[in-house]
Amino acid sequence: MKHILLFGAGKSATVLIDYLKNIATAKQWQVTIADANLAAVQAKVGNHPGVNAVGIDIEHETDRKALVEKADVVISLLPPSLHYFVALDCLAFGKHLLTASYVDEKIKALATDIKSKNILFLCEMGLDPGIDHMSAMQLVHRIKNEGGQIHSFLSHCGGLVAPESDTNPWHYKISWNPRNIVLAGKAGALFREGAKEITKPYKELFNNCSEVAVEGVGQLAYYPNRDSLGYIPVYALEEAGTFIRTTLRHPDFCKGWDLVVQAGLTDEEKHIDTDSLTISSFLQNAFADQKISLSTALLQEQFDFLGWNDLTFINKGYCSVADALQFVLEKKWALGDGDKDMIVMLHEIGYLLNGKNHVVKSELVVKGEDQLHTAMAKTVGLPLGIAAYLLLEGKITETGLHIPIEEGIYEPVLTALRGFGIRFNETNI
Structure with missing residues (x-):
């Protein structure tokens, strides 16, 4: 019996867990969902004969290795x-590993060993x-196969709130890890x-952001994301004069x-005592220290919404300024009952x-079902679940350390995603 192990059952795991439950039923496979919060896992798994909910301290080596050893594919x-x-456990036991995170240097250093173990x-x-x-x-491969020479590449993506649930002046609600938002x-x-x-x-990233029009959504702003240059050789677009x-947002x-x-307010180094510190004082003190004023009606409305005059105590003890801000955002930007998010x-x-x-524009808009089954959870979780399924079915055969840029990976996964309503619309100019 094939066995899939998932570490992590947070906001982005909801739709993936449902997918894995369906796979366990259809294929009679075993699935284990492990998280530090056992109650949260049990709530998402429910009563399913093929899916086990496990509580685990991920840094407890013995327990972690025992779970990895029994699996065929591990999703983190x-x-x-x-x-x-x-990753080290998967390497030791010869297990496939799938993640949604950027490849870090420590994982890259394992590339030779991963390939030698004939795992993915x-x-x-x-x-x-x-x-x-x-x-x-x-798109890139298709254009090149047709003989096209790409000179400009821009790729935009954002997790937003759906228009019907847009009820605050920030036009934003939290549908994923709030720490990453901070x-x-x-x-x-x-x-x-x-x-x-x-x-x-x-400090210049969010100032005078450029905008782009999205069909059915309207004007959105964008800011450049991390190191785009590192992906130029990955995408084999050295000839592109623009790559962003x-x-x-x-x-x-x-x-x-x-x-x-x-x-x-996003400072992780500066620490403050938040016991008996109100949200109002937290915000106003920071602005006073930097001599910043709310110079427009929009800014006044936004920070009134965040709690400019809110006398609620933060009461998180001695913590970083970023921690205090996260407390505020989780309180003010929470998805409410029935709220929907949107991926563009x-x-x-x-x-x-x-x-x-020529210019080709390819657009994707996905809306969530509610505050739990979000578009974010759908679009983060389903590629991982589908890849795990295809890997165990022998339809993905690559080994070694990869990101999904090879046709043998992206074609079957994109085909499967279309069955879940995740499909792009193209226009050519």
Whole structure:
């Protein structure tokens, strides 16, 4: 009997767990879901004969290894810093590993050993990174096979709130790990535009963001995401004068978040005593320290919503400023009952074919069902589950350390995703 092990049952795991439950029923396979919060896992698993819920301290080596040893494929939705523990166990026992996280240097250092074990470590297999890689490479390969020369590549993606659930002046609600929202953009950005390499520091990232129109959604702002340059050789687009990977947000969000950054509210190094500190004092003190004012009606409305005059105590003890901000955001930006989130992805590729310039735009819009079965959980979780299924069925045969840029991986996965309503619409100019 084939056995899939999933580490992590947080916000992004809901739809994946449902998918694995269905696979366990259809194929009579065994599935184990392990998380530090056993009650949360049990609530999501329910009563299923083929799926076991397990509580585990992931850093407890004996318990972790015992689970990995029994599995055929391991999926990790743990925080990125914990993947390495699981990776070492998978390597030791010769098990396949799938994650939605960026490949870090420690995992890269295992590449030779992974290949020698004839197993697959497939990283960046979620939404962004993940579906963005697969859909972009499908376009890139098709254009090149037709003889096109790509000169411009922009790939945009964002987790947003659906218009029908958009009820605050930030036009944003939390559908994934709130820590990642607090720290988004911290590394700054590196990209190529107009044949020039451009570095954009964190404090400039959200200022005067460019915008793009998305069919059925309207205008969205975008800011460059991390190191785009590192993906130029990965995508084999050295000839592209423009290469940018970005994150999408509502234009108003960027205006407000720029002030959050300028006020130092995302600082992980500075610690403060939050016992008996109100949300109001937390926000107003930060703005006063940096001599920042709320200069427009929009900004006043946004920070009133965050708690400019809220006398609720934070009461998280001595913690980082970023921790305190996370407390505020989780309180103010929570998805409510019946709320829906929305995923938007857009690729814009300019190329020369038969002496003429062309632009292909490929758009994806996915809405969640409710505050638990979110579009974010769907688009992060399903690529992992589908890849695990295809791997065990022998329909993905690659071994070694990979991200999903090879046709043998992206074609069957994108085909399967279309069956779940995750499909792109193309226009050509």
